[in-house]
Amino acid sequence: MKLYFSPASPFARKVRVSALELGLAERIELLQISLSPVSPHTDLRQHNPLGKIPALITDEGAALYDSPVICEYLDALAGGARLWPAAGPARWRALTRQALADGITDAAVLVRYEQAVRPEPLRWAQWIEGQWLKIRTALEALERDSLEGVFDIGTISVACALGYLDFRFAEEGWRARLPRLAAWYALISERASLAATRPS
Ligand code: BEZ
Numbered sequence: 001m002k003l004y005f006s007p008a009s010p011f012a013r014k015v016r017v018s019a020l021e022l023g024l025a026e027r028i029e030l031l032q033i034s035l036s037p038v039s040p041h042t043d044l045r046q047h048n049p050l051g052k053i054p055a056l057i058t059d060e061g062a063a064l065y066d067s068p069v070i071c072e073y074l075d076a077l078a079g080g081a082r083l084w085p086a087a088g089p090a091r092w093r094a095l096t097r098q099a100l101a102d103g104i105t106d107a108a109v110l111v112r113y114e115q116a117v118r119p120e121p122l123r124w125a126q127w128i129e130g131q132w133l134k135i136r137t138a139l140e141a142l143e144r145d146s147l148e149g150v151f152d153i154g155t156i157s158v159a160c161a162l163g164y165l166d167f168r169f170a171e172e173g174w175r176a177r178l179p180r181l182a183a184w185y186a187l188i189s190e191r192a193s194l195a196a197t198r199p200s
Helices: 011-019 042-047 067-077 091-114 126-146 153-168 179-188 194-195
Strands: 002-005 031-032 055-057
Touching: 002 011, 011 067, 011 091, 011 153, 011 194, 042 055, 042 153, 055 067, 067 091, 091 126, 091 153, 126 179, 153 179
Parallel strands: 002 031
Antiparallel strands: 002 055
């Protein structure tokens, strides 16, 4: 298998963490690329018309995207129901946490592009504040959630979202407002899969 990724991408990190946890990392060749909304990657677009990472090319030559699809594929390859609860309330909880965490990450990446890529005169402060409202409200929901002792695609997604906030927006200082989430994150960050894929 081949994975188009960037070390900074929080969505590609979900895939790398899943692969490590499932014992599949050595079967995946990592193809590191750099791209932005204004500098697409020609080779990647032949596989994913959206031109986004992560994209996985299976051993059969199929292109899979985006991160939920790839992570579920890897889980199935490893026997199934390892990081994706099979059925019932645990599954819906995991998928909803994944949606919430991916929403945080989506908003944070949009803010990053707005601040790092968009020319300064075109930046829109109110729009950026709208993204931060989503992020902060979602983080407050996670503070009220019971993440302790759960390790699945939902909590992997939460850890990768928080890792991206620390990586690109360290000044946000979410830990001071959200002590329970901070304690959970400190513990889960010690896992080898998360330590090995920390963005740099
Ligand atoms: C970043 O550099 O922040 C980034 C890179 C790839 C995907 C998303 C974000």
